[in-house]
Amino acid sequence: MRIEEAEALDSADPLREARARFRLAQGMIYLDGNSLGALPQATPELLARVVEREWGEDLIASWNAHGWIDAPVRVAAKLAPLLGARPNELLIADSTSVCLFKLLSAAVGTRPERSTILSQQGNFPTDLYVAQGLVELVPGLKLVTLPAEQLAEGIDEDTAVVLLTHVDYRSAAIHDMAAINAAAHAQGALTLWDLSHSAGAIALDLQSDACDLAVGCGYKYLNGGPGAPAFLYVAEQLQAELRSPLSGWMGHAEPFAFAPDYRPAEGIARFLTGTPSILTLAALDAGLDTFAGFSMEQIEAKSRRLSQLFIDEVEARCGREVTLASPRDPAQRGSHVSFAHPNGDAVMQALISSAVIGDYREPNLIRFGFAPLYNSFAEVVRAAEILEGILTTRSWDQTRFSARARVT
Ligand SMILES: Cc1ncc(COP(=O)(O)O)c(C=O)c1O
Numbered sequence: 001m002r003i004e005e006a007e008a009l010d011s012a013d014p015l016r017e018a019r020a021r022f023r024l025a026q027g028m029i030y031l032d033g034n035s036l037g038a039l040p041q042a043t044p045e046l047l048a049r050v051v052e053r054e055w056g057e058d059l060i061a062s063w064n065a066h067g068w069i070d071a072p073v074r075v076a077a078k079l080a081p082l083l084g085a086r087p088n089e090l091l092i093a094d095s096t097s098v099c100l101f102k103l104l105s106a107a108v109g110t111r112p113e114r115s116t117i118l119s120q121q122g123n124f125p126t127d128l129y130v131a132q133g134l135v136e137l138v139p140g141l142k143l144v145t146l147p148a149e150q151l152a153e154g155i156d157e158d159t160a161v162v163l164l165t166h167v168d169y170r171s172a173a174i175h176d177m178a179a180i181n182a183a184a185h186a187q188g189a190l191t192l193w194d195l196s197h198s199a200g201a202i203a204l205d206l207q208s209d210a211c212d213l214a215v216g217c218g219y220k221y222l223n224g225g226p227g228a229p230a231f232l233y234v235a236e237q238l239q240a241e242l243r244s245p246l247s248g249w250m251g252h253a254e255p256f257a258f259a260p261d262y263r264p265a266e267g268i269a270r271f272l273t274g275t276p277s278i279l280t281l282a283a284l285d286a287g288l289d290t291f292a293g294f295s296m297e298q299i300e301a302k303s304r305r306l307s308q309l310f311i312d313e314v315e316a317r318c319g320r321e322v323t324l325a326s327p328r329d330p331a332q333r334g335s336h337v338s339f340a341h342p343n344g345d346a347v348m349q350a351l352i353s354s355a356v357i358g359d360y361r362e363p364n365l366i367r368f369g370f371a372p373l374y375n376s377f378a379e380v381v382r383a384a385e386i387l388e389g390i391l392t393t394r395s396w397d398q399t400r401f402s403a404r405a406r407v408t
Contacts (some may be wrong), residue, residue: 040290103242119164167198242271338361
């Protein structure tokens, strides 16, 4: 496709106004919003206000005067429509890994007669590490991992919880959430989904898909900034029976009664642990505001068009040099695309030197994320053109870097 044609697609794009909500450096093509979302225009001013006015002037009164104490649920309520969840089923807290630990442990605690956490081979490492850590703590518990295609039949009466990442961080392959939830429930097991690569890019409906538990990153498509707090989701009907293993005072029924014994709060608040991180919550709040006025169906539709255009362009221009490592069917794919190249690391470094920012994943994958709110069709064509130039001239061969960009 010629750039002019791609620009015409951009002019007709219903999301075209959204790009102005972000600060993006001129000339850079940022295809890593699946790792760290771009900076929203509103974030610096909002953070300055929270720091200077709320913290600087109103100090401790801000816990009530500026609603700091409610921030984990207030910001969560903004996220709810993006996930198809009820506001009272979500909380913003901690990191994804910590939220995962809390919910995995709580889930296992409701099924003491069962001994298996079932997960996928090649799941994101933190998910497996957290499960391994819990296995060390709980006598008799074990972690079983299976290839994706064997998961549904691998769920049995010994499975306490099925722990999966909805969109695979390498290939972007999507699990059929509703089908796996149904298979788990048929065996009496719970499901815990990591939505880090789905939230804000893929239309989710946790309620109709009968999802039990979920967690996800705030700093990827949700644009919450580096180290943004994560979210956790617990279906309303499960909240009363689940106990957080990190029973801190903020999850107490009456934190300011300073009672000696722990008594969990009613509802989702019981999954809080310590004092919420107000500055990072404010940044995530601004990140979620970038979605205002757009539906997740519109966002997902653009995601699929962007990634499909990229695959088509790359394969047409340099299909002999790289191999698609993502599902070909757009409905089976999240919002990023990976290609395999034997020298993927050097190719990505050459791309980054040419201001096309993606990332590299072992063993040989160059990965490109498409954030529908700010990436354009013209950027997609331009990125494919630059990749073609790098591959056909083998300029990556001269690009030897010792330091690899550290991106998650
Ligand atoms: C699927 C998935 N889960 C979890 C994480 C990271 O978790 P945390 O925010 O605890 O570092 C990532 C980071 O890239 C991820 O891709």
